Amino acid sequence: EVQLVESGGGLVKPGGSLRLSCAASGFTFTNAWMSWVRQAPGKGLEWVGLIKRKIDGGTTDYAAPVKGRFTISRDDSKTTLYLQMNSLKSEDTAVYYCVAGLGATPLDHWGQGTLVTVSS
Amino acid sequence: DIVMTQTPLSSPVTLGQPASISCRSSQSLVSSDGNTYLSWLQQRPGQPPRLLIYKISNRFSGVPDRFSGSGAGTDFTLKISRVEAEDVGVYYCTQATQFPWTFGQGTKVEIK
Numbered sequence: 017e018v019q020l021v022e023s024g025g026g027l028v029k030p031g032g033s034l035r036l037s038c039a040a041s042g043f044t045f046t047n048a049w050m051s052w053v054r055q056a057p058g059k060g061l062e063w064v065g066l067i068k069r070k071i072d073g074g075t076t077d078y079a080a081p082v083k084g085r086f087t088i089s090r091d092d093s094k095t096t097l098y099l100q101m102n103s104l105k106s107e108d109t110a111v112y113y114c115v116a117g118l119g120a121t122p123l124d125h126w127g128q129g130t131l132v133t134v135s136s
Numbered sequence: 137d138i139v140m141t142q143t144p145l146s147s148p149v150t151l152g153q154p155a156s157i158s159c160r161s162s163q164s165l166v167s168s169d170g171n172t173y174l175s176w177l178q179q180r181p182g183q184p185p186r187l188l189i190y191k192i193s194n195r196f197s198g199v200p201d202r203f204s205g206s207g208a209g210t211d212f213t214l215k216i217s218r219v220e221a222e223d224v225g226v227y228y229c230t231q232a233t234q235f236p237w238t239f240g241q242g243t244k245v246e247i248k
Contacts, residue, residue: 060228060239060241060242061228061239061242062239063236063238063239066237077235077236078236079236080236113184113185120187120190120191120194120196121175121191122173122237123175123177123187123230123232123237124187124190124196125187126184126185126186126187128184129184
């Protein structure tokens with residue numbers, strides 16, 4: 017069974033940093049494109065960015081609002097995805113979902129999410 | 137960026153009756169590889185999103201056959217043949233043809 021478990025969310029002050037982790041199991045992590053998608057309270061879904069699998073170059077892409085502030089990385093040996101968030105703003109407040117793409121689409125399987133609140 | 141526009145934004149439905157959601161993209165979703173990366177997601181209250189349909193019309197593993205997708209190019213539709221109580225939630229279309237990947241605003245399906 018595919019499992020994606022996010023951690024690392026919490027309350028952080030504007031301008032601060034936070035690192036989210038996503039522990040993956042139940043599938044071959046090295047074969048997956050991994051993404052982060054966020055959802056502000058009471059709002060819709062917003063793609064944050066992704067990291068491709070190594071055989072596809074392991075490259076990253078980001079949404080414009082987070083480019084230059086957020087960094088996605090992966091540790092295939094630990095089957096873990098990361099999201100380093102710097103220079104956080106109040107508008108980054110959201111539930112952050114880890115999403116795996118295993119072949120059907122890049123957004124096949126979703127974790128439960130972790131809440132990040134940016135507030136003074 | 138490709139803008140995804142869903143209609144309606146709210147859909148009150150009687151149990152056992154059909155429901156239909158439309159999604160229109162601001163440009164064609166046909167990729168250079170010939171595929172159309174249009175998917176539908178369901179988000180039940182208090183739950184994370186779940187993939188229902190991918191590449192326009194393919195049901196994902198475990199998805200009941202009362203859900204179906206259709207369309208081409210820039211116009212797509214999700215249909216529920218007979219709405220059940222467990223179908224209550226918000227439905228999103230999403231495209232992964234071009235970066236940045238984008239989502240529709242969501243359509244809330246509720247029981248009348």
